[in-house]
Amino acid sequence: DAKTTQPTSMDCAEGRAANLPCNHSTISGNEYVYWYRQIHSQGPQYIIHGLKNNETNEMASLIITEDRKSSTLILPHATLRDTAVYYCIVRVTSGTYKYIFGTGTRLKVLA
Amino acid sequence: GAVVSQHPSRVICKSGTSVKIECRSLDFQATTMFWYRQFPKQSLMLMATSNEGSKATYEQGVEKDKFLINHASLTLSTLTVTSAHPEDSSFYICSASNRGGRGNEQFFGPGTRLTVL
Numbered sequence A: 001d002a003k004t005t006q007p008t009s010m011d012c013a014e015g016r017a018a019n020l021p022c023n024h025s026t027i028s029g030n031e032y033v034y035w036y037r038q039i040h041s042q043g044p045q046y047i048i049h050g051l052k053n054n055e056t057n058e059m060a061s062l063i064i065t066e067d068r069k070s071s072t073l074i075l076p077h078a079t080l081r082d083t084a085v086y087y088c089i090v091r092v093t094s095g096t097y098k099y100i101f102g103t104g105t106r107l108k109v110l111a
Numbered sequence B: 001g002a003v004v005s006q007h008p009s010r011v012i013c014k015s016g017t018s019v020k021i022e023c024r025s026l027d028f029q030a031t032t033m034f035w036y037r038q039f040p041k042q043s044l045m046l047m048a049t050s051n052e053g054s055k056a057t058y059e060q061g062v063e064k065d066k067f068l069i070n071h072a073s074l075t076l077s078t079l080t081v082t083s084a085h086p087e088d089s090s091f092y093i094c095s096a097s098n099r100g101g102r103g104n105e106q107f108f109g110p111g112t113r114l115t116v117l
Helices: none
Strands: A009-013 A018-023 A032-038 A045-050 A061-064 A070-075 A084-091 A105-110 B004-007 B010-013 B019-025 B032-038 B045-051 B067-073 B076-081 B090-097 B106-108 B112-116
Touching (some): A009 A018, A045 A070, B019 B032, B019 B112, B032 B067, B045 B067
Antiparallel strands (some): A018 A070, A032 A084, A061 A070, B067 B076
16 A cells, blocks of 8 residues: 655744645555545544546646646645644555545644 | 534543443544544554444554444444543544545544543
């Protein structure tokens, strides 16, 4: 199963873009990259996912490198409510499509 | 859409008793449900995967006789922690997936905090 590596923690000023990196160097060609976030004592919330192309939705943008070995989640204008743990996940494509969670990045948005 | 609920949200029980946690997909049919546990300041650890109508698949190191999983319908899965002990105290989270949905993403419930005295 592909593993992900993320920085343990990051700070970001309110209103600025938050760029959260993730390494997944052992990713296979048909494995998707998913991003979720977890606010304290809640279930994870889906943010975005992608395979090869960059993706954008109302919450964030996902930039995947051409070799697919790393990606960056971008929150364009971070707010205090974006303070959470952000998980980058490579979804297993065979069988049950399970997620293997890494340690995540604890993002703190500062006023 | 894609709402997943869990019940109860919080439970306290005595050591040696069994506790059942329900996970429901409210507005879609979940072909697969997953159960995770999370200790304080740690990441989510997958415990098992269940498909409707079949036996759950447990991750390595998870005792299937201690953590009983039943996925009797496309909207309900239950996790029973049998003979609970203080070391079973944790945050239990379920997720549900509909393979027909966008990208097969998982939708997570709000979690159940179990405290065993």
